[in-house]
Amino acid sequence: MPDIVISEFMDEPAVARLKDRFSTLYDPGLAEAPSRLKNEIAEARALIVRNRTQVSADLLSGADGLECVGRLGVGLDNIDMAACERRGIAVYPARGANDLSVAEYVVTAALMLLRGAYLASDRVTAGDWPRQALMAGREASGKVIGLIGFGGIARAAASRARALGMEVVASDPHVPASDRAWAEARKVELETLLAEADVVSLHLPLTETTRHLIDGAAIARMKAGAVVINAARGGVVDEEALVDALRQGRLGGAALDVFETEPLTAEAGGRFAGLSNVILTPHIAGLSVEANERVSGVTADSVIRHLEGGK
Structure with missing residues (x-):
């Protein structure tokens, strides 16, 4: 039986480093096969996951020798932290390793949504020439970006937004x-941020207090034409309220990399049909070639250090 089980994709050189030191099972398909995963970790010392593997109390119940969980990313909502604590299992998120990738996603989405022109390819290739309609695009310089949550990713986004001439406000108690x-x-309260920001970007974990933080009431307090970016966690934004505001022209656009239902089903995705000012991506903001190398390397280092006794 393996010492280490990796249930989702990981950079191959990092996998090779683990295999050099320990018996390692690398099977990215295990995330969708919980019963098989439970069997594979029965005698394992470490489990490495991304966000699709549900590290539940039930999954852990048969893994008496499990010492640690390496998280290829930073979000922990797919890991039952209380169950890990009860069983003495250490959890190692790859903090900071994908900050740059997500920050670049946020700033790029802000530029695209403010300007609007980059979403017109289908019209141009169809023979339309929507110059007049696209003249209403806005510049980022001089606009206010509001960051709800001010951890590492938000701070990386802030420095890049400032370089573009944007004013940065943030709320994080x-x-x-x-x-x-x-x-x-500039540190502000959430109410002030919603009222001032031309771009509202979410940088929060999903908890009972943050679920649907951006709901109809919050959107009503935003500037007309503001754009919303969520590359944090699905569920922080009330998608129905967001779509209603977009269809009514209350908001200028939205970029969503995370969703209340993941993977996004055709039924759940149908609510966005026909919206021309929306960018939808499949939870990919933190996944670049470089970020995957960093995340995988940090996670491999954490697991090796733990298993070799350097906790």
Whole structure:
């Protein structure tokens, strides 16, 4: 039986480093086969996952020798942290390793949604020439980007937005006013952020208090024409309320990399049909070639260090 089980894709050189030291099973299909995964980790010492593997109390119940879980990313909502704590299982997220990738996604989405022209390819190739309609595109310089949550990814996005001439405001009650990070942004309350921001970007985990934080009432407090970006966690945005606001012309656009239902089904995705000012991507903001190398390397290092006794 393997010492390490990897249930989702991981950079091959990092997998090879693990295999050099420990018996390792690398099978990205295990994320969709929980009963098989449960059998494979029965005698394993470490499990490595991304966001699709549900590390539940039931999954862990038969893994008496499991010592740690390596998370190829930072979100922990697919891991039962209480169950891990009860069983003495350490959890190692790859904090910071994909910050740059997500930050670039956020800033790029903001530029695309403000300008609008980049979403017209189908009309141009069909022989339309929508120059007049696209003259209403807006520049990023001088606009306000509001970051809800001000951790590492938001801070990386802030520095890049500032380089484009944007004003940055942020709301995060967990970051004290004395933190040096506020040199990159003006600290405001959420209500102020919603009222001032031309671009609202989410940088929060999904919890009971953040679920549907951006609902109809929050959207009503935003500027007319504001754009919303969610590359954090599905469920933080009420998708029905968002779509209603987009169809009514209340918002200028939205970019969603995460959804309340993942993978997004045809039925759930149908609510976005016909919207020309929406960017939808399959939970890919943190996944670039470079980010995958960093995330995989950090996770492999954490697991090796733990299993070799350097906890």
